[in-house]
Amino acid sequence: MDEEYDCIVLGTGLKECIISGMLSVSGKKVLHMDRNKYYGGESASITPLEDLFTKFGLPPPEEAYGRTRDWNVDLIPKFLMANGQLVKLLIHTGVTRYLEFKSVEGSYVYKGNKISKVPADEKEALTSDLMGMFEKRRFKNFLVFAQDYKEDDPNTWKAMPGFDPKTTTMSAVFAHFNLDKNTIDFTGHALALYRDDDYLGTPAGDTLRRIKLYSDSLARYGKSPYLYPLYGLGELPQGFARLSAIYGGTYMLDKPIDEIVMEGNKVVGVRSGGETAKCKQVYCDPTYVPDRVQQVRLEIIFFSFHE
Template identity: 25%
Template sequence: MAMGSVSDTLWDVVICGTGLQQSLLALSLSRSGKNILHIDPNDYYGGAEAAFNLQEAESWVDRLATEDKGFFRSASITKPDVAGLSFPRAYSLALAPQLIHARSELLSQLVSSRAYRQVEFLAVGSFYIFKAPSGPEQQPSLVRIPSTREDVFSTTAISAKAKRGLMKFLKFVLDYDRLEQRDVWKTFAGRPLVDFLQEHFKMDAELKTYIITLTLSLDGKITTEDGLSTIYRHLTSMGHFGPGFAALYPKWGGISEVAQVACRAGAVGGAVYMLGAGIKSMATATDEVELELTSGDMVKTKLLVRGNESVGDGPSISRLVAVVGSPLKSLFKVTIEGAPTPCVAVVALPVGSLTTCGEANTSPVYVFAHSSDTGECPKGQSVLYLTTMATSNSKEVLSRALESFLSAMDHDQVPQCLYQLYYEQAAGVKQSRLDELTIDLPGPSLSLSMDDLLLKHVREAWKKVASDTADDAEYMIFTDREPVDDDDELE
């Protein structure tokens, strides 16, 4: 379609923003035959889930300093005076480095819609706990968390008594939703999971930390109901697509890559894409919305779908993205025969394990370590994504966490940090809003793993757009556009 005809067309739907939800909506409508215009005020894809090379990251930070970018604030870049950083396009730093559990509904939809063929998924490996030195002669260390029965049997990190307790808990979780097991935990449902672990399983502080780390709870206060559900997903995801891993990470920038693949499917289906075109003003008539775009175009549509840009009332997170001049090989070892080499490792620095200005950290810090196999940095380097709850001193906490993590990796030759990007991100509104002419999708999730609740809102939007052709049973289920040799293990 020629650009001149953008203003001449009455669009079935205008989708504003190329974040994950809007992009998945474009994917879901890619075979619908609808007239779709997909715009984004940014000059890049992905919205709050974008991935940037170093030059793009610098431009983003500069823009944040001069204009309100909604969810993001306090962004800064630090480049230590050391050699080793490669050229800007050798990096792809993700704003939303979320893990996707193998049992995630997102993966099911990418498989059924055939979009997964365009994404290269990599294995997420082990979870570790950082242990601070207990005395002046001690060194910090990382302890691998056993999260399968085989792991528990073989670990030497915990006592025989603790092993029995952990085994009992893992067995309980696999049946937690059965009627007889529900009676055991339902009185704890809304209380913190740590209370349940303490009172019912008599777990010590160390074991409780292992379990909470598997939930990736940012404040460590996840409820018993949510915690059991999250650990159940982790345990049942283990081995689903192959031995030794429970979660996946998309190569080249994580969730950003999924959003771009979904947009490509929308384009193949006939959607028209315009980057650098936001909504300057809008007016609603009886059965259509008229939009003036920042590009100068006037556009009419039967329905407008956009992401809610309002900041929600939830807590914010602080994130530090660090490029390190070491492959950190010890983190990415294969632990089970036949398993793929992992490209992501998860490390938790628990509450109280760091001291900054005389104060201990009150929330855990999570480090997602990414090897160069993710395509996010050159060979011989790694990217670290550190996340914690935002507080008045969370920037210092993350800086201390980075230092502590690197010293635990190698006491004699601490890996060098080559680059740091710091920013804070506020929570978005969690509910969608639908009326006759507009749909506002919820803000992006701050969760460290893919939140399948977001997919429910995408499905609701799809039903409204495709109302005359919508068949729930056919949602996101497409045949291949052309024959392929199908030997993919995701099938």
């Protein structure tokens, strides 16, 4: 560790691993360190199963669980939209060479004592058992409008005279297509993925983009808009870690970070125990420098005082 690096990255969350991967690809000598045992820290994928039981102070798992290395638990599971920005980044950087994904079934709702798949395109809208015959036609027309919608092309708004994505509310759009409350509910929460109904009073542009993303993601692989790493979300940062390693990056997990070494107002290294790695730049999770940051919208900072 007692070497000099161009950059040191602290923390192995997804953002940090993307940064170290991109820096390594660009030719920088990178050291990546994490005080945690797992990639991703508190939201990590934990495997084998013994580690999960240990984390929560439980006795070792019984034999009935089978091979514990076959288990994987994500502490904060999140699906990836198949046509979202993150998947596009994974494909663009080539990290998908080190990852395997599986397609997750689409969104479902519970209605009338049965579970039904949420329709995501006009074909599914016409066969869904969530709506009556006339409502299906109205919802089909709405989906065609949403799928054709382009914010920078007013010609795609003609199905709704007077529509403006920056001023027309989403409730007005639903009213124009005469959709009932049940249809509005699963559209807003299962397609646009809103947690509450506040979006109904906001400009419709963002909601239409969300619905279009859902539809485009569904079309990408045919069965579901959702993807998930085969061995858990921890595979995402590990994939970028492998990318970094191929280009010469060095990784150290379970490594305490005792001090970010400064000379005047300039960062010059990171100390761990009796070792100090010198560097020109430090990228880190804000929790590594709580006395130098304040909470803002961004969750990662660029920490550098070099001239």
